[in-house]
Amino acid sequence: MSYHMVPTTKGGIKSCVGLEKMLYEHSTNNLITEEEAELYDRQIRLWGIESQNRLKQSKILLLGMNALAAEIAKNIVLAGISSLTIIDDQQVTIEDCENNFLIPHDCLGHRSLNPMVKLQSSEMGDLKEKIQKHNFIILITECSSTHFKQWSTVCDIVSGIDINTRPYVICASATGLFGFVFVDLNAHECLSENVILKKKSASTVPPNSLQRLNKTDEASNTETVLVRKAFNYCRLTDSLCLIADTLKNKSHAKYIPKGYFLMQVLSHCSTNEAPFTLSYLQSQWQNVSKLLDVDEAILSTEDLECCSGPIVPAVNPVLGGVVSQEIIRAITRKGAPHGNWYFFNGSQCSVIVDWLPPNEKSQIS
Numbered sequence: 001m002s003y004h005m006v007p008t009t010k011g012g013i014k015s016c017v018g019l020e021k022m023l024y025e026h027s028t029n030n031l032i033t034e035e036e037a038e039l040y041d042r043q044i045r046l047w048g049i050e051s052q053n054r055l056k057q058s059k060i061l062l063l064g065m066n067a068l069a070a071e072i073a074k075n076i077v078l079a080g081i082s083s084l085t086i087i088d089d090q091q092v093t094i095e096d097c098e099n100n101f102l103i104p105h106d107c108l109g110h111r112s113l114n115p116m117v118k119l120q121s122s123e124m125g126d127l128k129e130k131i132q133k134h135n136f137i138i139l140i141t142e143c144s145s146t147h148f149k150q151w152s153t154v155c156d157i158v159s160g161i162d163i164n165t166r167p168y169v170i171c172a173s174a175t176g177l178f179g180f181v182f183v184d185l186n187a188h189e190c191l192s193e194n195v196i197l198k199k200k201s202a203s204t205v206p207p208n209s210l211q212r213l214n215k216t217d218e219a220s221n222t223e224t225v226l227v228r229k230a231f232n233y234c235r236l237t238d239s240l241c242l243i244a245d246t247l248k249n250k251s252h253a254k255y256i257p258k259g260y261f262l263m264q265v266l267s268h269c270s271t272n273e274a275p276f277t278l279s280y281l282q283s284q285w286q287n288v289s290k291l292l293d294v295d296e297a298i299l300s301t302e303d304l305e306c307c308s309g310p311i312v313p314a315v316n317p318v319l320g321g322v323v324s325q326e327i328i329r330a331i332t333r334k335g336a337p338h339g340n341w342y343f344f345n346g347s348q349c350s351v352i353v354d355w356l357p358p359n360e361k362s363q364i365s
Contacts, residue, residue, distance in 0.1 A: 051332035062086045064140035071320025136168045143175040148267040155236040177306040177346030179319040180263045188231045192336035257352045259343020275310040306347040
């Protein structure tokens with residue numbers, strides 16, 4: 001199924017004041033209209049008109065339409081992107097109707113979100129042309145060895161595109177109470193807020209006032225400045241290979257997030273065994289730990305248990321919110337990224353973010 005959604009706008013005219021100075025050059029075409037300025041007034045005041053312009057010019061391709069993907073689609077469409085193209089050739093099941101608010105019960109058995117939309121299924125090998133027409137690719141899959149191969153396929157297609165036109169990629173998957181996300185933003189530049197000490201001038205500080213200032217008005221000693229930073233992301237295959245090299249030193253394995261090892265377990269699981277039982281996950285971990293040459297005790301029964309069973313519905317809006325936030329952060333270039341891997345553990349209500357391998361960011365003067 002191929003389904004195209006374009007956000008619509010409505011409302012009157014309202015001028016926006018106090019907006020930040022544009023810090024990045026971009027085409028003057030396709031700027032937001034005054035009507036859109038009113039519709040997106042609240043978020044423009046939050047992240048600025050330049051960021052909203054970037055969102056309006058973004059064309060996103062969403063591969064896969066499960067409940068997690070529905071949450072992401074909702075969030076980024078409401079943010080005001082230019083267009084969202086969804087591709088999913090899977091037949092709608094009763095589980096989809098129960099968990100995915102974009103799929104009503106009368107679509108059970110259909111192969112599209114909307115029976116009025118022309119059905120267009122696409123093989124993975126035919127995706128390159130579609131990918132090149134978008135500047136952000138989101139791949140949402142189930143957890144299994146088959147689906148993890150789709151990650152590698154899509155990431156390999158993207159890495160083969162010229163660096164100047166290469167789209168960003170985010171891959172995400174979830175099962176039980178666990179979810180994981182991989183991010184590849186290529187060579188990414190952004191604006192980051194840094195808190196620095198103000199430079200005091202003796203001519204502007206009254207005599208004997210420094211001591212009073214330090215005691216009663218400490219907040220005025222600092223100021224927030226915007227700094228341009230650059231991050232170089234590695235490919236999925238390179239990330240996994242480098243991690244494998246790191247794991248050869250067993251003393252380093254304890255510094256790798258547990259979520260990485262859970263992801264490795266799930267990437268070796270068979271689709272036919274889903275939803276996965278605890279005993280099946282334990283047997284897979286025995287094999288994976290030997291393959292990685294790490295101590296089996298790294299993962300406890302509780303760790304593996306959070307991946308067992310079907311995905312808990314509450315995981316979708318939480319993980320979907322995390323992914324959507326990173327998509328908006330990447331498109332608007334507002335705020336430095338925190339890592340290229342995200343591991344969500346619903347049983348602990350935590351999200352671990354890490355650079356695997358470590359990323360050396362550079363600051364642009």
